[in-house]
Amino acid sequence: MDAKICAALLSRLRETRPLVHHITNTVTINDCANITICAGAAPVMAEAAEESAEMVAAAGALVLNIGTLNPAQVESMLLAGKRANELGVPVVLDPVGAGATALRTEAVLRILREVKVAVLKGNAGEIGVLAGMGGKVRGVDSCGLAGDPVETAKACALATGTVVAMTDETDVVTDGNRVVLVGNGHVMMDRLSGTGCMASSVVGSFVAVADDPLVGAAAALVAFGRAGEHAAACARGPYSFRTALFDELYRLTPEDLEEEARLEVV
Numbered sequence: 001m002d003a004k005i006c007a008a009l010l011s012r013l014r015e016t017r018p019l020v021h022h023i024t025n026t027v028t029i030n031d032c033a034n035i036t037i038c039a040g041a042a043p044v045m046a047e048a049a050e051e052s053a054e055m056v057a058a059a060g061a062l063v064l065n066i067g068t069l070n071p072a073q074v075e076s077m078l079l080a081g082k083r084a085n086e087l088g089v090p091v092v093l094d095p096v097g098a099g100a101t102a103l104r105t106e107a108v109l110r111i112l113r114e115v116k117v118a119v120l121k122g123n124a125g126e127i128g129v130l131a132g133m134g135g136k137v138r139g140v141d142s143c144g145l146a147g148d149p150v151e152t153a154k155a156c157a158l159a160t161g162t163v164v165a166m167t168d169e170t171d172v173v174t175d176g177n178r179v180v181l182v183g184n185g186h187v188m189m190d191r192l193s194g195t196g197c198m199a200s201s202v203v204g205s206f207v208a209v210a211d212d213p214l215v216g217a218a219a220a221l222v223a224f225g226r227a228g229e230h231a232a233a234c235a236r237g238p239y240s241f242r243t244a245l246f247d248e249l250y251r252l253t254p255e256d257l258e259e260e261a262r263l264e265v266v
């Protein structure tokens, strides 16, 4: 895993433009659609139980995000997720707010039991809760971890059988054995609702074209983080940053990634 691989995946993503099927929340759904396009993929949001399994057949990846979950939506997620598993379509799960309420925590655990999830992408608090290692979540925000971030992410990966992508100032991507740390990103990304959801959409886009979900997830967080760094350089505040974040991901080239990726395999 190195900068060259990130660059090659971005090229492959732009050449193949996979469809990324989302079942996601109502707060950031439009941001997720547009960041998917800026990454190089094509979004579709389809959540009715009558079509969610059918739609996933055309997709390169499925992103499940529980940010504004309700029981019917979770059933649609299970139908789509099981069909994705049958078809070999990788599933990305964003456990938004897991730990904040029992409904959220239980929905995530049920999806993890019934669907083979390729990448579990959460903030530090959410991953700490799911690892059973003392994460704290208020609303949808991480209030931090009790222990070491790498050990927490590894424990979560081993407990859930997924690649865990735990976002923070330094992102930790791990399958429980291999660990990649991603240093790209900017604190402005924490001043805006939706950057975690968008990170999941970008992970879905990269995982659709990657042979290895760990490599796809790490490359996605490098690309998104690097776009955030470029965006912060010209932003006056959170909302001009938001606009610039889309533009800078759209403008990001494989050469940028090769030169500017900050990742460490530990």
Ligand SMILES: Nc1ncnc2c1ncn2[C@@H]1O[C@H](COP(=O)(O)OP(=O)(O)O)[C@@H](O)[C@H]1O
Residues within 6 Å of the ligand: 122, 123, 124, 140, 141, 142, 167, 168, 169, 170, 171, 184, 185, 186, 187, 188, 189, 190, 194, 195, 196, 197, 199, 221, 224, 225
């Ligand atoms: N302090 C920070 N410095 C750099 N990047 C950050 C920082 N906080 C968050 N990010 C980036 O913002 C994105 C969203 O992460 P995070 O804020 O942890 O998720 P969520 O919005 O789900 O809480 C990730 O790509 C992460 O790398």
Ligand SMILES: Cc1ncsc1CCOP(=O)(O)O
Residues within 6 Å of the ligand: 025, 027, 028, 067, 068, 096, 140, 192, 193, 194, 195, 196, 197, 198
């Ligand atoms: C504010 C809010 N409430 C439910 S979903 C959501 C958006 C969360 O977005 P993110 O976790 O990406 O900041």
Ligand SMILES: [Mg+2]
Residues within 6 Å of the ligand: 189, 190, 192, 194, 195, 196
């Ligand atoms: Mg955030």
